Amino acid sequence: MLTRSLLTLLAMCWAQAMAAELEGDCPKVVVSADPDYPPLHWYDGKELRGPSIELATRILADLKIPYEVRYVGPWKRVLANASVGKIDLVATLKIQPERER
Structure with a gap:
């Protein structure tokens, strides 16, 4: 479950990074x-x-x-920080109904 969630988040980040790269930005x-x-x-x-940081x-x-x-x-x-976009990936963020919304 953890790996699937992390991979989903990473795929979303990758898509955003690729879109930004096409626009000329250099995101991280x-x-x-x-x-x-x-x-x-x-x-x-x-x-x-x-290990969660190493995996990500x-x-x-x-x-x-x-x-x-x-570290914030x-x-x-x-x-x-994540809710306002200052952090893109929270390692091992647990799936909860509130966060899914």
Whole structure:
């Protein structure tokens, strides 16, 4: 389930990146996650780490999509940044009815 959700999000990001490239922009996908959710991901005081971050960045790199892993603070701030488009991909975001809307 996690991999399918991540791949769906990455496909959407890839489509947006390709559309922007055609317009002459040079976008990058901003990736973030809950900084306190080990063993999937965590903030070590310098950067976000963990297997979900590694998986997302490896897929983006394989697709040759520029990316940046960004720590923005606590989970609520991650979601707030994602809701206004400052974060493009939230690693291991769980599917919930509210988020599907």
